[in-house]
Structure formats: C-alpha cells, structure tokens
Amino acid sequence: MGRKVFVSYKHSDANVENLRGFGDTARAYVDYLMEHRLSDEIYKGEGNEDISQFKDDTIKTHLKNKIHDSSITLVLISPGMKEPHKMESEQWIPWEVSYSLKEITRSDKLSHTNGIIAIILPDQFGSYEHI
Numbered sequence: 001m002g003r004k005v006f007v008s009y010k011h012s013d014a015n016v017e018n019l020r021g022f023g024d025t026a027r028a029y030v031d032y033l034m035e036h037r038l039s040d041e042i043y044k045g046e047g048n049e050d051i052s053q054f055k056d057d058t059i060k061t062h063l064k065n066k067i068h069d070s071s072i073t074l075v076l077i078s079p080g081m082k083e084p085h086k087m088e089s090e091q092w093i094p095w096e097v098s099y100s101l102k103e104i105t106r107s108d109k110l111s112h113t114n115g116i117i118a119i120i121l122p123d124q125f126g127s128y129e130h131i
Helices: 026-036 056-068 092-100
Strands: 005-008 072-077 104-106 109-111 115-120
Touching: 005 092, 026 072, 056 092, 056 104, 056 109, 072 092
Parallel strands: 005 072, 072 115
Antiparallel strands: 104 109
C-alpha cells in the first residue's frame, strides 16, 4: 500500500540552518524533500500555491483535504515554530497534528489516524539546543 505524506511546519521560520541550494527557512527543507524524496503522488502538502491571503476557514478546508488524503504526517520542528504570543488553539501546527490523529469520514471515505514522524531541524548555527 502506498503512503501519502503531509508535512506540517512553520513556513516562514528563518531560524533554521541554511540548506545549501534551497534556502534558510523551514520551507527550504520541504522543498528539499519534494525534490529528493517525495514525488507529487506521495506529497500531500501545499505546492507552490500561496494560500496565505485566504481566510482561515478557507485555508482549513484546503488543509483538511490534504491531510485527509494522507497517511503520514511529518512534523518539522524548528526553533521558531511555536508562537509564544498566540494561544495553541490559534496556531496551525497543533491543529494540523490534531486533525492528522483523527478518524474522519468525508464523502464516504474514512481517513484513518496518520502516523506521526517528528523531524528536528537545526537552528541557524547548526545546533539542536533549542530542543
């Protein structure tokens, strides 16, 4: 059985080590995975589309479709992923992980609980001390 992967990460976190040839944000690590490890048939995250200008409900619907069609959620843990000034319920990553762990029926298709894999990204100095 094939596996489909959703990647949960803080898109704009620039507190990560520069990934040569890809950049210095958490998104660069996703780009690397897409180019070297995850084909379009496997990867269920956002592509090059910019959904940042959409309303939260529209983004949630978009992400629900992607997560529902996946069986594994990779969580990229980066130094700036948590927003200390926001409640957890207002942050995307906790919501994405929570939704990944639910069994939900949509259009007569049951989505089973996703496997969760956490990947710790190094900070801009190559250190993992933030963990």
